[in-house]
Amino acid sequence: MSTPALKTPRMSATELINTVLDPGSFSSWDAPVQQPRISDTYAAELLAAREKSGADESVLTGEGLIRGRRVAVIVSEFRFLAGSIGQAAVNRITDAIERATAARLPLLAGPASGGTRMQEGTLAFLGMVSITDAVRRHKEAGLPYLVYLRNPTTGGVMASWGSLGHMSVAEPGALLGFLGPRVFETMTGTPFPPNVQTSENLYRKGLIDAVVPPAELPEIIEKALRILLPVTHSGVRARPDTLDVVPGPATAWQSILISRNPRRPDLRMLLAAGAAEALPLNGTGQGENDPGLSLALARFGSQSCIVLGHQRPRHADGPAMGPASLREARRGMQLAEELKLPLLTVIDTAGAALSKEAEEGGLAGEIARSLNSLIGLRAPSVAVLLGQGTGGGALALLPADRIIAAEHAWLSPLPPEGASAIIHRSTEFAPQIAADQGVEVASLRRIGLVDHVVDERPDAAAEPREFCVRMATAIEYELALACATPAEQRLDQRRAKFRLLGH
Template sequence: MKRPSARDAVAAVIDPGSWTTWDTPIADAECDNGYAQELAHARSVTGLDEAVITGAATVEGRRIALLASDFRFLGGSIGIAAGERLTAAIRRATAERLPLLALPTSGGTRMQEGAAAFLQMVKITAAVVDHRAAHLPYLVYLRHPTTGGVFASWGSLGHMTFAEPGALIGFLGPRVYQALYDAPFPEGVQTSENLEACGLIDGVLPLEKLSDVVARALSVMVRPHRTASVPTAPPTVPVADVPAWESVRASRREDRPGVRELLRYAAGDVLQLSGTGQGETDPGLLLALARLGHMPCVLLGQDRRGQTPQAPLGPGALRQARRGMRLAAELDLPLVTVIDTAGAALSRDAEEGGLAGEIARCIAEMVSLPVPTVSVLLGQGTGGGALALVPADRVLAAQHGWLSPLPPEGASAILHRDTAHAAEMAEQQGVRSADLFEHGLVDRIIAEHPDAAAEPEAFCRRMGAAIHAELRTLAGEDPAQRLAERACRFDRIGRPRDVLAQAG
């Protein structure tokens, strides 16, 4: 595979003529004659003084900071000087409040410099941690090859991580593995495509398409300064009073629009992420950066198309959801959750995978997230898998959305030892959106005419407009007051609205 130089990689991403280097000359350190000759040769071949370059430029008009490795310079290895250069650039990007894009390609740390070079990874990582703590985006594009300490430090800390097609990406380089174990590394493991399939990176794309992805990501990640806005209550649209079982049946229609249709019709600048970033992915959960109206957000939603009786919503889906929650908090972006599930997996794998604990951790993160949150009950809301995404500052519901600890058939089986009383149980348990609104759990019901499957685009646009209105209102609220009110709203669960009104 051809390896673009560091300068070529940067030039492929940035606006022409916008590059400004941040690099200062590197003083020659004392080293043995053999290493000195290697450095001199690398400098002659590459025209660079070290294995990394740093600087600032614009991408589609937005100023960002960049770090790029050059594999031709001693395998892109990181020594003391390269570590110092990277750390200084990251800290400068943080001080100037610039998004940061890293373009590593490296065999790891520089063996000629030993432990001192190895420990540069800690220093670089600490600088990235500070950058992320400042609510600033950190994007990574892994190039061929990226292995060793670079992959195990600043190459694996991106808010979003993409990789070059066919790139060798892995912790232990195949040549080292062969030498240590006298056997080739298993084929097909250390590839960018396999990493994407395993939920370790967000996507594989050629370098020439990176600028568009970076621009779209930053259009959502980099929020304008908050401005106070006058909260405007959206108009209340009357919804038909329908039996609970009719809503349950409507929510189960195969042609009912789900989270993908909501994004297609109601959102812009959508950039989907993949997996937990820790080696796990679940098709039942969709995670994306998106813009609803002019409001950027992290959106995570249960995907009705990805859930099947053979592959129901599992603990991995909730770990993906928690990645989205952390992303929203780190980037200081509102979080939108979309609930649409027939229920979480009931299996040995789910139990051993920690399903109950993941539900608990999702609830805990939802109630404490510092950013504005909106939950959307889009369709079925069965069990703990649904409850995990409910706690929010605002809860919206589609007219035929519903929420229940079990599907009505399950409740019927417990109380009547059959499923024939499912409709009766749905009515008695108050699962429908109108009942949830009456008891103060749902803030607004979005009408369906007569159900979303009959008007998917119009319905999704109405729902998107409602979410946008809530996000806009929440953006103008005092954060401390908003968090306090979130806690209070769940204290009030179970009290009818007329009682709450009298108490207020």
């Protein structure tokens, strides 16, 4: 979700509030400002800033409605001393976050700031710790923290509450970064490289989730909150017909060939045709964006979840899943924990990347860390074997409370051709190897791995939308079942499932 790099005309805090919130719904939370002891010179600067901006400080806080949903907001006023954060602003921001947490309100932050206020020195700088702690406690309460980065956001603000969003989007053409370009040039004597600290570049690098103009923000926030704050339903959904499905007579090798059909429905189609709503996220949030994995907020029927899954390349020579994909996966796991939503993983991979870059990027370690996180995840979890399931790349997303499999999905430590080459020094024994290894769904169900099979009639590629609807119904049911199980019982059952496979 990105737009051309055209800089958005700078809005005041009030203008942004009026653009994003429902008309007339804003109610201020701001008490009169209590400034620290200040010099006469600084007092004059504050007076001039108030007259210039029409605001009493560099942030406005309060609550309002976005498409009828109650939301707390914190918005910077850049015209007040470049949106800089002094002690009074720190107190105002922290108070607002704590009030939003106590009221159990989602929080939208709209920073536009040069950073901490130089006139107040170290005390203002240290205020970023208090703000960060308040954000952390808001997120620990399972409440959404959404960030809209505006032009410019730099310094201590970008390095604290500007970079902690569950979802972060930005204005087109916004200057976003740690060190402002003027400071960099003054300190180094050389200009900062162009087009680095822009919202569009940060999107390409996987640091933010979208680039959108202010007018489009209400739609995105509303969609995110419909998923992140679902209406709760008691009990498990109606029993789907797919619970009675028994895998058909296809051999393991036949299923493998069916799963490799490029027209087979993938994660994109599952979200498009099966999910009631889906909102893609982007990258690790740490400067990496690997196309091998997709991360999204989604809702299947009444069940909201965090989705992370293999994104099958559109072409055979497309990039395979690399270590950055699994770092993005861990972002999804963290979102599920923080937002107290179930996690859905979707497995469909011909194997992880085999390259110098993958080895040097720590692929093996990332697989291990993913397994470690998933087997101990506090959030409910469901895994879907959608198609191919090769090697460590597949295993890395597998541990879950409940596992659904498409009828012709499979799971193997190597492609059968590779296993045949190891054992027989030839690929011609691949069909027999696949049968001997028990890679197909019938065997995976027999050993206790697969709990639920979604039939293909006779091949998902022949009826992609119908298949995705059946899979979505199964996903909704299994998410509800996992969510209905107490956490400690769920963790014990998950560990026992993998400890007792084949017994």
